[in-house]
Amino acid sequence: AAYPRSRTRLAADALQPPEAPSARAIREFALPCLGLWLSSPVLSLIDTSAVGLSALPGKGASSLAALGPATTFCDGTAYLFAFLNVATTNLYSSQRAAAAAAAEGAAAGRPSPDSESVVRIAARLSLACGLLAMLV
Numbered sequence: 001a002a003y004p005r006s007r008t009r010l011a012a013d014a015l016q017p018p019e020a021p022s023a024r025a026i027r028e029f030a031l032p033c034l035g036l037w038l039s040s041p042v043l044s045l046i047d048t049s050a051v052g053l054s055a056l057p058g059k060g061a062s063s064l065a066a067l068g069p070a071t072t073f074c075d076g077t078a079y080l081f082a083f084l085n086v087a088t089t090n091l092y093s094s095q096r097a098a099a100a101a102a103a104e105g106a107a108a109g110r111p112s113p114d115s116e117s118v119v120r121i122a123a124r125l126s127l128a129c130g131l132l133a134m135l136v
Helices: 005-014 023-054 060-080 083-104 107-111 115-136
Strands: none
Touching: 023 107, 083 115
């Protein structure tokens, strides 16, 4: 069965790639991301300098030696739990898309109970992971 002309045009428009982002939009996205990735090494350097400068005479080497594994463990734990961000974003957006496809009218813009459930579960899981990391 042939579609009416307007449906064919809408389907063709939906397949068009999005516009390329401007240099300003890329800059506005990339600079905060760069700051996020640089914050951990910079904070580790600040910790190292604080421990090195505040150590008692003769104890600086052992203090810095203890700081190395601790910094590596804390940084590794943060990277280990990065899956929460990726998984939650994916699940939440999938639930929102499914709800938007199923809803019509005024309910189309609101989060569905399923998408809110994803956020609640992710918040509980992240709290449990944070407490576990704190105890270890």
